[in-house]
Amino acid sequence: MSKLNLESTTTEKLLHLGEKYGTPVFVYDTDVMERQYSRLTKAFEGQHVKFNYACKALGNPNILRFFKSLGAGLDTVSIEEVHIGLMSGFQPDDILFTPNCVDLNEIIQAVELGVKVNIDNLSILEQFGNRYGSSVPVCIRINPHILAGGHHKISTGHIDSKFGISIHQSRHLQRIVKHYGIKVNGLHMHTGSDILDVDVFLRGAQILLDLAFDFPDLEYVDFGSGFKVPYKPGEKGTNVEELGDKMGEMFAEFCKNYGRELSLVFEPGKWLVSEAGYFLVRVNVVKQTTATVFAGVNSGFNHFIRPMLYDAYHHILNLSNPNGIERIYTVVGYICETDTFAWDRPLPEVREGDILCFLNAGAYLYSMSSNYNARLRPAEVLLHNGQDYLISRRQTLDDLLATVVKGDLEF
Known part of the structure; x- marks a missing residue:
């Protein structure tokens, strides 16, 4: 069964990685991958x-x-x-x-x-x-x-x-x-x-x-x-x-x-990889309308498409304020379309600048990510034997334009 919360040491480690590598960022844990593989082989x-x-x-x-x-x-x-x-x-x-x-x-x-x-x-x-x-x-x-x-x-x-x-x-x-x-x-x-x-x-x-x-x-x-x-x-x-x-x-x-x-x-x-993955984002804005309180984060379906594509549920943790008073939020992204990660989700009080963590972020997320709205793909970090390793750096604007050919076009 999935866990409601992470161990405090894992929470602290993820918070540290969010600060070290910046957000948004995907983090993968080989211990979880090996656990899943071992469970299959034993079965x-x-x-x-x-x-x-x-x-x-x-x-x-x-x-x-x-x-x-x-x-x-x-x-x-x-x-x-x-x-x-x-x-x-x-x-x-x-x-x-x-x-x-x-x-x-x-x-x-x-x-x-x-x-x-x-x-x-x-x-x-x-x-x-x-x-x-x-x-x-x-x-x-x-x-x-x-x-x-x-x-x-x-x-x-x-x-x-x-x-x-x-x-x-x-x-x-x-x-x-x-x-x-x-x-x-x-x-x-x-x-x-x-x-x-x-x-x-x-x-x-x-x-x-x-x-x-x-x-x-x-x-x-x-x-x-x-x-x-x-x-x-x-x-x-x-x-x-x-x-x-x-x-x-x-x-x-x-x-x-x-x-x-x-x-x-x-x-x-x-x-093998779904439960091994964590996706860390930072809250850009808490926006209250007449009907809804939105937590707007620095990502969107360009990075994390499963909730929009498959109506998938991903559990969300507030790493920055895990013991805060629970409130109801609709968690959304920064894409110029409706990119809703979660409707009416109870979370410990969310403040601007908080780091949120999406669980089950290992499968079909980075591999399905895009550059929609000319947004850049995030970094990927691997946790292995207690150490963290950058395995894919964050894209730059030069990466985004690397395949564009101007040729002899004149306008």
């Missing part, structure tokens, strides 16, 4: 399992190098992420490339780099087979048509999703594989994020395992991720221990019937 202890970190959640190369040191592989969704993964020290065999709606040229680049390729539509699979035949093995992403996940924008396994080859297209899938002699060495699914119900996850897994008997050359089955992390005080996350027990039993029975042991693969992203 599946004794099984032939591999965890690939989904780097789209938080793609700083230092974060990638840290997960590599723990023994994780890498899940990538763009050729650029593949390159960053290789630059971060991952071997090609430890990288799975799972794009969607890309053309064959991006797939070819991945093949040439030697990474594992995961194809999610029949058109590209047919082109792939025509080019490579049986010479390059491939993983296939299946859409099991299981409605899972929280917000509709993060559910990816339902019938209207753009992701994966429909389970109902399996007959034509088999025709293509047989005609071109394609070696299918992996099957994959990912039904969405924030999956709390273990049994819903297992239903999708069973569909994938039933299909697996049609492919005799499998080496692994990848069940994606989507494990739910708690965001609100008292909220529960996915019981990965229960999932480990049930999935282990299911997969062991499958391997027995399949005739040999395969690898069980997952690709957690948010699960």
